[in-house]
Amino acid sequence: MNLKPITIALTAALLGxxxxxQTTANDVKDDFLPSPLNQPxxxxxxxxxxxxxxxxxxxxxxxxxxxxxxLGGQGGTLLNKGADGYFTGTTAGPMDExxxxxxxxxxxxxxxxxxxxNYYGSTRWESGIExxxxxxxxxxLKNVPHGNVQQILFPSKITNTSRRAFVYTPPxxxxxxxxxxxxxxxxxxxxxETAWSNQGHANxxxxxxxxxxxxxxxxxxxxxxxxxEIKWGGIREFKIDTFQTVLTEELIPYVxxxxxxxxxxxxxxxxxxxxxxxxxxxxxxxxxxxxxxxALLSGGIYKTEELANKPKPKLIFxxxxxxxxxxxxxNATTELKAAGYNxxxxxxxxxxxxxxxxxxxxxxLAPQLFK
Amino acid sequence: MNLKPITIALTAALLGxxxxxQTTANDVKDDFLPSPLNQPxxxxxxxxxxxxxxxxxxxxxxxxxxxxxxLGGQGGTLLNKGADGYFTGTTAGPMDExxxxxxxxxxxxxxxxxxxxNYYGSTRWESGIExxxxxxxxxxLKNVPHGNVQQILFPSKITNTSRRAFVYTPPxxxxxxxxxxxxxxxxxxxxxETAWSNQGHANxxxxxxxxxxxxxxxxxxxxxxxxxEIKWGGIREFKIDTFQTVLTEELIPYVxxxxxxxxxxxxxxxxxxxxxxxxxxxxxxxxxxxxxxxALLSGGIYKTEELANKPKPKLIFxxxxxxxxxxxxxNATTELKAAGYNxxxxxxxxxxxxxxxxxxxxxxLAPQLFK
Numbered sequence: 001m002n003l004k005p006i007t008i009a010l011t012a013a014l015l016g017x018x019x020x021x022q023t024t025a026n027d028v029k030d031d032f033l034p035s036p037l038n039q040p041x042x043x044x045x046x047x048x049x050x051x052x053x054x055x056x057x058x059x060x061x062x063x064x065x066x067x068x069x070x071l072g073g074q075g076g077t078l079l080n081k082g083a084d085g086y087f088t089g090t091t092a093g094p095m096d097e098x099x100x101x102x103x104x105x106x107x108x109x110x111x112x113x114x115x116x117x118n119y120y121g122s123t124r125w126e127s128g129i130e131x132x133x134x135x136x137x138x139x140x141l142k143n144v145p146h147g148n149v150q151q152i153l154f155p156s157k158i159t160n161t162s163r164r165a166f167v168y169t170p171p172x173x174x175x176x177x178x179x180x181x182x183x184x185x186x187x188x189x190x191x192x193e194t195a196w197s198n199q200g201h202a203n204x205x206x207x208x209x210x211x212x213x214x215x216x217x218x219x220x221x222x223x224x225x226x227x228x229e230i231k232w233g234g235i236r237e238f239k240i241d242t243f244q245t246v247l248t249e250e251l252i253p254y255v256x257x258x259x260x261x262x263x264x265x266x267x268x269x270x271x272x273x274x275x276x277x278x279x280x281x282x283x284x285x286x287x288x289x290x291x292x293x294x295a296l297l298s299g300g301i302y303k304t305e306e307l308a309n310k311p312k313p314k315l316i317f318x319x320x321x322x323x324x325x326x327x328x329x330x331n332a333t334t335e336l337k338a339a340g341y342n343x344x345x346x347x348x349x350x351x352x353x354x355x356x357x358x359x360x361x362x363x364x365l366a367p368q369l370f371k
Numbered sequence: 372m373n374l375k376p377i378t379i380a381l382t383a384a385l386l387g388x389x390x391x392x393q394t395t396a397n398d399v400k401d402d403f404l405p406s407p408l409n410q411p412x413x414x415x416x417x418x419x420x421x422x423x424x425x426x427x428x429x430x431x432x433x434x435x436x437x438x439x440x441x442l443g444g445q446g447g448t449l450l451n452k453g454a455d456g457y458f459t460g461t462t463a464g465p466m467d468e469x470x471x472x473x474x475x476x477x478x479x480x481x482x483x484x485x486x487x488x489n490y491y492g493s494t495r496w497e498s499g500i501e502x503x504x505x506x507x508x509x510x511x512l513k514n515v516p517h518g519n520v521q522q523i524l525f526p527s528k529i530t531n532t533s534r535r536a537f538v539y540t541p542p543x544x545x546x547x548x549x550x551x552x553x554x555x556x557x558x559x560x561x562x563x564e565t566a567w568s569n570q571g572h573a574n575x576x577x578x579x580x581x582x583x584x585x586x587x588x589x590x591x592x593x594x595x596x597x598x599x600e601i602k603w604g605g606i607r608e609f610k611i612d613t614f615q616t617v618l619t620e621e622l623i624p625y626v627x628x629x630x631x632x633x634x635x636x637x638x639x640x641x642x643x644x645x646x647x648x649x650x651x652x653x654x655x656x657x658x659x660x661x662x663x664x665x666a667l668l669s670g671g672i673y674k675t676e677e678l679a680n681k682p683k684p685k686l687i688f689x690x691x692x693x694x695x696x697x698x699x700x701x702n703a704t705t706e707l708k709a710a711g712y713n714x715x716x717x718x719x720x721x722x723x724x725x726x727x728x729x730x731x732x733x734x735x736l737a738p739q740l741f742k
Contacts, residue, residue: 039495059480061434085479104482108456109430111475111482118489118496124410125489141533143526148538150521151574155514162512167519174545175629203522258546 028052028090035116036130037099042115051094051131053077055113060085062107069095069102069129076105096323097133098356099199101126119199122190128199137208139201139359144211145171149203154254158245159227165251166193167259168203170210170217179260181218181267181370184247184291185362186225186276193224199355205362215366221255223247225272225279240282248287266314269293269369273358284313293317293369297361298324298353301332304339312341317365319346321357344368399423399461406487407501408470413486422465422502424448426484431456433478440466440473440500447476467694468504469727470570472497490570493561499570508579510572510730515582516542520574525625529598529616536594536622537564538630539574541581544590550631552589552638552741555618555662556733557596557647559669564595570726576733586737592626594618596643596650611653619658637685640664640740644729656681664688664740668732669695669724672703675710683712688736690717692728715739 032046070091079087277299295317336343403417441448441462450458648670666688707714
């Protein structure tokens with residue numbers, strides 16, 4: 001099994017999405033605003049126009065609070081305690097644009113920042129902060145027709161459970177008998193089926209692309225990509241068989257029976273980020289008759305020899321952030337093209353193994369699907 | 372404006388869902404199991420068969436952790452610090468069955484328990500714990516056909532935003548041209564449009580009722596009932612006008628245009644819990660031509676004089692927990708019946724102003740709607 005995507009993920013986590021070298025306090029502009037992901041009415045955490053993040057947490061009898069973001073001191077940002085009982089602090093440098101997971105270490109215990117919303121990552125609900133990106137409009141909530149995101153519970157015999165998925169249906173879905181292609185879109189390690197909507201804004205990216213006439217409307221299905229819910233962190237023992245059965249023998253037939261889908265290979269795509277890319281890689285190679293479009297977002301590559309003697313995909317899309325290993329993605333794409341495959345690469349500028357890379361990847365991928 | 376439901380809510384919050392008088396440690400059975408609402412893989416908090424809750428939180432350098440549930444000492448449960456850095460403790464008595472919000476006070480600051488899932492209540496995402504109820508089967512995830520819960524984003528001119536609602540559609544919805552009645556179902560103060568699905572399991576209650584043939588399938592629409600998102604806690608200044616416009620002039624037309632609804636008074640109900648009951652009371656009286664069925668769950672009563680000279684509702688449903696003010700609900704129902712109204716009361720046994728009261732109220736209400 002190729003563990004590279006996981007290694008990349010851990011490296012990025014250690015870097016904490018840090019953008020630049022440390023700067024002095026004098027360079028920090030005083031234009032901090034609440035992060036867009038704060039809980040209603042909460043003033044902190046804040047972000048300034050340079051991408052510095054500032055934290056403020058009340059715990060008058062605590063001795064120490066460290067934020068897991070930034071590179072000050074021993075990793076993360078150590079907050080300073082004030083006489084008013086508030087701990088405050090600012091990252092030692094600007095953060096990468098986009099979404100970051102984080103948590104607080106309060107007197108040695110791990111807790112979330114009560115100022116922010118929580119997002120499932122690292123196999124726990126973590127705090128989230130958003131550094132507004134220059135291109136944030138493509139995933140913004142705009143005054144355009146909106147599709148819906150619906151929770152479905154589908155029966156799974158192989159795992160003996162009702163499993164959950166979220167289904168994005170484009171604006172106008174269900175008003176006529178129109179049938180749509182489907183993208184099966186997987187999250188990364190430690191995340192779950194909520195990630196692509198909550199952290200990824202996949203629905204808003206689609207709404208905006210459709211409003212701009214840049215994409216043929218399609219359905220997106222997002223489900224939980226692990227089947228060993230009890231053994232957390234057991235990624236090295238991961239086997240694709242059970243999830244492949246859930247996806248191809250249980251979920252896809254359920255979606256085709258309950259939604260207005262075009263139920264054939266040329267109208268079915270699979271994509272995934274990080275571990276979800278690893279899953280996409282394995283499942284598309286095992287079931288090439290099921291999917292016509294493949295996409296790995298920071299999730300590895302396809303080699304030409306793996307694709308030989310199989311039905312040819314209509315598209316192979318490989319992407320990553322410029323702070324990951326873009327040469328790997330570019331070189332693989334060059335080789336695939338030379339071998340006659342319709343391969344496309346995309347590198348997200350100045351981002352690492354984090355969600356802005358994947359939001360942008362979906363933005364690039366969507367218009368190339370189902371053509 | 373009638374503030375009674377809010378007063379009830381605050382009283383119940385102070386009681387913390389406590390069921391009985393304090394007992395000695397010897398009486399506590401050693402059959403604790405993880406709460407059903409724990410994050411994946413988390414062992415704590417735990418609940419035993421008597422309803423005692425036990426907590427375990429790691430924070431080796433912290434001085435003090437108090438859980439907001441229970442009545443030990445100065446309110447809540449003070450945890451004891453062990454040499455291993457874990458704080459542990461058990462409520463001084465059994466809790467009421469059902470769902471409870473709580474939080475931790477760590478060295479004077481308010482944080483969530485990293486062991487549990489979070490639920491929006493008290494205008495913040497709080498920790499949640501579930502004391503399994505004897506009748507928990509009616510809201511359990513079972514192997515029956517499941518309806519979907521979908522997020523919709525609808526345009527609101529009066530608030531100049533895209534507003535969110537969740538829409539439950541019953542199993543089989545959309546497969547034919549069948550049109551369905553609609554229940555508009557409101558959350559309580561400090562909660563939001565996620566409450567009835569997350570805390571209330573409204574979708575599972577409906578799935579199970581439909582599978583048992585006990586209810587005529589209908590759609591449920593759950594939206595955010597406040598329009599002053601910035602001024603939190605401003606309940607005393609609350610005016611119904613803006614939300615009434617959002618609901619009756621923006622959301623209902625949107626739902627009727629986008630879903631297979633029966634768009635008339637006899638197929639439209641409004642219900643709400645606590646503050647949502649107050650809203651239901653006001654809006655149904657202001658717009659009696661819009662709704663045919665009214666339900667207040669721990670949310671006040673209707674007086675006969677309020678209903679005079681208006682189109683007669685087909686049903687008035689009033690409910691509360693036995694630990695609230697059941698006489699008020701029962702007496703109002705008696706008066707309404709005497710005046711010729713089809714009024715029904717329901718009192719949830721041994722529950723207070725909490726979600727098990729409202730789950731059970733929905734169970735009782737649903738079969739009486741749209742007959």
